[in-house]
Amino acid sequence: PVLVEVGWKSRGSDVNLGFFFLSLLRYQTNDRTFKELVGFWINNLSMRVPNSVVLPVGTHVDCCREEEVEEKTHDIMAKIMAMLAERKSNVTHFIDNLEGSEEPEFYVDQWERLK
Numbered sequence: 212p213v214l215v216e217v218g219w220k221s222r223g224s225d226v227n228l229g230f231f232f233l234s235l236l237r238y239q240t241n242d243r244t245f246k247e248l249v250g251f252w253i254n255n256l257s258m259r260v261p262n263s264v265v266l267p268v269g270t271h272v273d274c275c276r277e278e279e280v281e282e283k284t285h286d287i288m289a290k291i292m293a294m295l296a297e298r299k300s301n302v303t304h305f306i307d308n309l310e311g312s313e314e315p316e317f318y319v320d321q322w323e324r325l326k
Contacts, residue, residue, distance in 0.1 A: 227263035
């Protein structure tokens with residue numbers, strides 16, 4: 212996999228767009244391959260550039276059958292959506308914990324970053 216990151220300013224805010232190039236020829240529809248070829252890189256990019264937009268781009272499509280491309284594309288997108296839903300749930304849980312904290316002044320910096 213190859214990551215290409217592009218950043219620019221738009222209406223006073225930073226916008227970060229990452230293109231994630233992935234060989235559909237190498238990709239297999241299982242959790243291990245997803246974690247190695249997709250999940251690792253998306254997590255890596257979101258840690259380095261929070262709130263960035265990542266666009267997955269399948270390569271080597273010409274080396275795969277049409278139904279194989281469709282199956283792999285669907286699998287990748289479904290797993291990315293599940294990964295994002297889990298991340299959102301974790302952040303919501305973390306915010307709830309901060310709001311319910313008995314000593315919120317200790318967590319102000321974390322709370323401000325999550326807003």
